[in-house]
Amino acid sequence: MNDSGTRSTDPLLVAESLHKTYRLGDVEVPVLKGASLEVAAGEWVAILGSSGSGKSTLLHLLGGLDRPDPGAGRIVFDGGDISLQNRRERNIYRNRSIGFVFQFYHLLPELTVSENALLPTMVASSIPGARERARELLERFGLGHRLEHRPRELSGGERQRVAIARALANGPQVLLADEPTGNLDEGTGRGILDLLAQEHAEGLGIVMVTHDPSIAELADRVVELHHGQVMQTDPVSR
């Protein structure tokens, strides 16, 4: 995988001066205006920002779901420029290198818990050992007895755990989490964060969007999205 030895010298995921402008008819809405961010391998970065500041937009760009304005910034993962990749390469990037977790879980209602968790593996057609890995993850997340249930039979916290298991199914290096606890009560949210911390401890890189500073505290580093730019914040002492 990443042949760099240390995380500080060679960042895994880099966003360089990203610009993103939405067009509403004739009106241009600039959301990102030169946002830059570096995430080292295994690093947990929290992005703070008020509602509408463009946090989700930045995350979608990082995850290759969307592209920055033409010629305005680039995203580099493991030394390769995502914005230059073709569709196929970006699909593989989304499938293998990163995992998305959303505020509203976004599970497929017709599939069972284990099928949801296996979905990225099925999309990739074949990844050796993935089935066992998904099962292992679900069991680790306390869902071993829920494998054949449908998402609607689960609580919010359980659903989000299934979503995280799905995001991790193909063993990505970075997890992109968009307010993963935003829809949960505090206790449940805490459980999800513990789970993320545990994965982080095992070497998973995390980019987490939140507007709750107390949650951001858990991260290695907190940045703030403000006026379309990423502001560095002092590392919070633990």
Add this chain to the structure above:
Amino acid sequence: MAGRSSVSSNAATFPMYQSLLTNRYLTSRIIPLLAIAAVALCVALVIVVVSVMSGFLEQFRAAGRTLIGDVIVSGSMHGIPYYDDLIERIERDPLADAATPVVETWGVLRMPYDETAAVQIWGIEPESFDRVTDFAETLYWDDIPGEAERFLIAAAIDRIGTELAGTLTLEQKVDLLEDRVPDNVDRSRESLARQVPTIPEADWITLLQLLGQYDAERLQTILDDAQWTMVLEADDWLVDDANIIRDGLAMNRLGRPAIIAGMHVSKGNVRTTGGTYEVQGNGRWWLPRFEGTLTTIRVDREGGINDPENIILPFANEFLSNVRMVDKQRVLIPLETAQEQTGLFEAPLVDGGIDPARATQLLIRAAEGVTPEELLERVVPIYEQFHTDRRDDIVDPETFPPPAFVSIVTWEEMQADFIGPVEKERMLMWILFSIVYIVCAALVLAIMWSIVQEKTRDIGILRSIGATRRGIVGIYLLYGLVIGIIGGIFGFFLGWLITYYIDDIHDMLGEPPMWLGIILLAGAGATIGWALVRMRSGELLPTVLGTFISIPLILLGAVVVWAAATGQGFVMWDADTYYFPDVPNSVDLPVAIITMCGGIVFSVLGAFIPAAKAADMDPIKALRYE
């Protein structure tokens, strides 16, 4: 890596998540069931329409050949002279199998029950006519139906009455009287024997006839064997049923030239749903036991019209070609009789010489594997040669039609009046075909469109975890394919069933059974009941559904009950319009399979547009979609 198990084995053909999702989308909602039902109905409809139409054309082709052969030579109003020579020349050609002369004219046939019908009269030579048209196979009667036999016995006694009466012993006469005298008269045998001499000869014949007609068995016990044999031999149809067909083929009845009428010429024949015929009055109106009067108008050789001529001929049999128009108006008589009626017979001329007999048409059958067109190519020069060779033999060469005045056509050209409408209906069928498929595709499209709409977020999710656009297209195409396959298979069997039972269904529509109406009304009642119960819970859907289902049921039920009660029916296959008495009911297997595949293809085609829409969806917008 070698130690870890691999899941690559089940990723060979369709990516697993597509079949998984297709399966779940299919089984978790009702809409796809509607789509399947719609596809099945479309496929079934096309199979039924196509099968009926192909069956119709098939029947038509078969009938065309059996009725008039492959190539027809028609002379001018003078007819074709020396036709025997022409036939010989044609039959010498290896491409021709057989040829037969026909004299065609029109007339009026008066039937025994004083009914008259305008008929097309064909004078034929049964033997060669059979070689060209398989006429023998169309003869309908090979036994005596119902109680027709007792009328035949009465008629036979009438024929030999005097002779038979002369052989009666006193004993037998007393037996005959015993059956007839009323109760209030002295019925002792002595008293009856005293009366015998007072009864005139003719009355014994009547007594014999009456007993023969009303109690043939009793008559047989009264008569001795020799006498009974005498009765039977007066009409050998009574001796052996095989003689009926024999007489039909010879066009002869009791030594006289006879008529063979189309099955629907006589109103006495009633078609059963099984396609066989019953004779009204349980055999009483069986045409072959009667005589008919044919009235023809002869057009003479100068084109003048002579007085109508009547000729009384017995019937020998009836034929069933299964072409309704022909069965309804054609009667066959022996060629010579027709020639006499039309003036086309051989006649010595006043100023010496002989005018030869003529035929108005020659029907020719092609040899095995030879098309009518190929045969036609040969017949034209044969006629030209024939005309050149024989022109000078005739006294009045004007009456020998030159090749230009003779029409030589294939049966299909001859039947252009028939074929025109059939071809048009076939066109109609093809248009129907395409419309039905478009409907099929549109239904799948609409249904898939709504599913894509509903599943927008799923598409965003799948894209976020790396599903390709092609992968998304695959889900919906697979979805369309599965709907098409299931619908197609159901439609195939539904179409098969409907086609197979189409005559029963048609008959049922013709005479709707009361139970059907009652079931429909009961269904409506049950629906209303269900809706009322569910309405209490405040739901709106049951009310709407109940209304939508019960109203058509009530209307349909009421119509059926009304039709059943008043004896009205809905006849869609009018035999007079379609030439054939039955709706063809054999499923055209290749066509059915093609139709089924067509349904599948169009279901997939219908799925293409929603699938493309799904693939084009912006994943971000899809994710934000609620």
